[in-house]
Amino acid sequence: MLVPTVLLLIGFAILIKGADFLVSGSSSIAKKFNISNIAIGLTIVAFGTSTPELLVSVTSSLKGFNSAAFGNIVGSNNFNILMILGVAGLIYPLVVQRNTVVYEVPLSFLAVVILYFLVNDQIVWGGESTNMLSRMDSLILIALFILFMLYIYRTMANASDLEESNIKLYKTPMAIGLIVLGLSMLIGGGTLVVDNAIIIAQKFNISDKLIGLTILAIGTSLPELATSSVAAYKKNTDIAIGNVIGSNIFNMLFILPITGLIKPLEYNTAMNFDMFVFGSATIVLMIFMFTLNTRKLDRWEAFLLFASYFVYTAVLIGLEN
Secondary structure (H helix, E strand, O other): OHHHHHHHHHHHHHHHHHHHHHHHHHHHHHHHOOOOHHHHHHHHHHHHHHHHHHHHHHHHHHOOOHHHHHHHHHHHHHHHHHHHHHHHHHHOOEEOOHHHHHHHHHHHHHHHHHHHHHHOHHHHHOOOOOOEEOHHHHHHHHHHHHHHHHHHHHHHHOOOOOOOOOOOOOOHHHHHHHHHHHHHHHHHHHHHHHHHHHHHHHHOOOOHHHHHHHHHHHHHOHHHHHHHHHHHHOOOHHHHHHHHHHHHHHHHHHHHHHHHHHOOEEOOHHHHHHHHHHHHHHHHHHHHHOOOOOOEEOHHHHHHHHHHHHHHHHHHHHHHO
């Protein structure tokens, strides 16, 4: 078991570095075209930190491990909102922009509600329906993602880019080389992670659902953890929480439907519990934003989110046994 474990860790390292190369090269090219820092952060960086989830979910789906593909997305979202916001808020209390509280966090909740009804066909349609994310379901989610991007564009049009650029500029051939290298590492790292995660799961008789919700979810969320933790340490609190909420929306409205368009995914209804946890955590986050210090996640609130992740993981393991 030592070899698969080491290869799994190497795969995660390759994924994270590949995402870094992709973001660096893409950001450099975008900056040369005078695209604002805000636009780059909300699009290229958000997509870049979510590419590990995309590659792992697509690879899992193509190999027939549908629950791992779903579990990776839902588990990543739970890790993001409970663990990452918990850690970031413990480092420094997170003050949030009004748009994030009023629009983006509720949109994240709406996305999981829509996803719930799209994949639970037996609940919605009854009879002998198969619970799955079909290509039509995926197109509905993609349409919502397009609306989200239009919202971002409109928000950016009304915002001024006051921050100095901290994006490193590369010569165009170098930037293109970083993009190609990053994509190659993401593909290779994604394959390495999924293959060895499956070996470990089968060795210990762990379901692909659980390994998707835990090992794959945590591993592919490491870029978001690093980004939000560093942002909180530097007191860039809006970036810290915006990265998490944006990543969750990307996961549900872009990455999961892209996976479903490539290959429709059968859905395990046992994962309804995990979607309920995410929906509940999002509601709790909204409540935190409107209590005591308005639009601020205090340290004690962050600790509750942080502790809740360990309770959630313990329940997952208990349900598996």
